Amino acid sequence: MRFKQLKNGYRYNSDSMILLDFASKQKPKMEVLDVGCGCGIVGIGLKKKYPNINLDLLDIQECNITLCEENLKLNSINAKIFLCDFKDFDTEKKYDFIVSNPPFYRYGAQKGENTHQNISKFADNLKLEDFIARANSLLKPRGKLCFCYESLAIEEIACLLKKYKIKLTALQFIHTRKDQKARLLMILAQKSSKNFCEILEPFIVYEDNVFSQQMLQVYNEFKVESDDL
Numbered sequence: 077m078r079f080k081q082l083k084n085g086y087r088y089n090s091d092s093m094i095l096l097d098f099a100s101k102q103k104p105k106m107e108v109l110d111v112g113c114g115c116g117i118v119g120i121g122l123k124k125k126y127p128n129i130n131l132d133l134l135d136i137q138e139c140n141i142t143l144c145e146e147n148l149k150l151n152s153i154n155a156k157i158f159l160c161d162f163k164d165f166d167t168e169k170k171y172d173f174i175v176s177n178p179p180f181y182r183y184g185a186q187k188g189e190n191t192h193q194n195i196s197k198f199a200d201n202l203k204l205e206d207f208i209a210r211a212n213s214l215l216k217p218r219g220k221l222c223f224c225y226e227s228l229a230i231e232e233i234a235c236l237l238k239k240y241k242i243k244l245t246a247l248q249f250i251h252t253r254k255d256q257k258a259r260l261l262m263i264l265a266q267k268s269s270k271n272f273c274e275i276l277e278p279f280i281v282y283e284d285n286v287f288s289q290q291m292l293q294v295y296n297e298f299k300v301e302s303d304d305l
Contacts, residue, residue: 077117077120077124077151077299077301078147078150078151078300078301079115079116079117079143079147079150079151079300080115080143080146080147080150080302080303080304081114081115081304081305082143082304083304083305088114088115088302090281090291091260092114092117092118093117093291093294093295093298093300094224094250094262094279094281095175095223095224095262096118096121096122096294097297098222098224098248098262098264099118099173099175099222100122100125102173102222102246103126104122104172104175104220104222105128105129105172105173106129106172106173107129107170107171107172107216108130108131108132108171108173108174109133109134109171109173109175109214110122110131110133110134110176111134111162111174111175111178111207111211112134112136112176112178112202113133113140114135114140114143114177115140115143115144116133116144116147116148116155117147117300118177119132119133119175120148120151120153120155121298121300123153123155124153129173131153131154131155131156132157132158132171133157133158134157134158134160134162135157135158135160136159136160136162136202141157141159143305144157161202162202162206162210163206163207163209163210165210165214169214170214170215170216171214171215171216171219172216172219173219173220173222174214174215174219174221174223175222175223176207176211176222176223176224177224178202178204178207179202204225204229204232204233204236205236208221208236208240208242211242212240212241212242212267215242215267217267217268218267218268218269219266220245220264221242221263221264221265221266222264222265223263224260226259226261227257227259227261229261230261233261233263237265241267242267243265243266243269243271243273244263244264244265245266245269245272245273245274246263246264246273246274246276247261247263247274247276248262248275248276248278248279249261250278250281251279251280251281252281252282253280253281253282253283254278254280254283258278262276262279279291
């Protein structure tokens with residue numbers, strides 16, 4: 077896969093690739109929505125692996141929509157693109173699978189001067205409850221919600237999923253290094269599910285200051301090249 081992305085903006089990174097890997101293992105079907113799609117790497121990656129899905133991409137920033145249009149052409153992918161704030165996204169369509177790397181940096185965290193990065197990273201641009209509530213309204217019965225979030229929010233995530241009657245079905249902790257606390261969560265939740273929550277093997281990004289075998293396997297499966305704009 078090949079992607080254009082902004083040289084001085086929010087860029088896809090190892091978190092994006094881990095989310096793509098996690099989401100692809102859920103074998104999404106039919107109607108799929110990538111929320112806060114950025115340059116489109118997660119949604120386009122899923123469409124490459126599962127060409128039969130119908131892909132929609134949504135982002136609040138016009139520059140990201142332009143990037144997505146370019147990247148869809150580069151990768152010969154067809155998808156619908158929506159320029160919209162997710163909490164205001166109004167459609168009669170219902171989705172089987174919603175995937176997202178939403179903004180999750182907390183209030184009070186130090187913001188930089190780069191507006192594109194700030195909108196992509198900070199939770200005040202899409203509050204967690206607004207994200208889960210809108211996803212719930214857009215999911216079909218038995219539809220799945222797949223997203224990543226900071227590990228410190230695990231209690232809030234569990235409470236909000238329960239509030240909106242979406243069952244937490246899989247959880248994976250992401251560690252920068254094996255001797256460090258988890259910094260990120262991969263979350264899978266499903267409407268009307270009776271399954272217990274499965275705690276997956278932890279994902280370690282670095283070993284001895286180089287990418288771990290887990291991380292290398294992800295990059296080897298989803299071979300990505302990028303061009304800066």
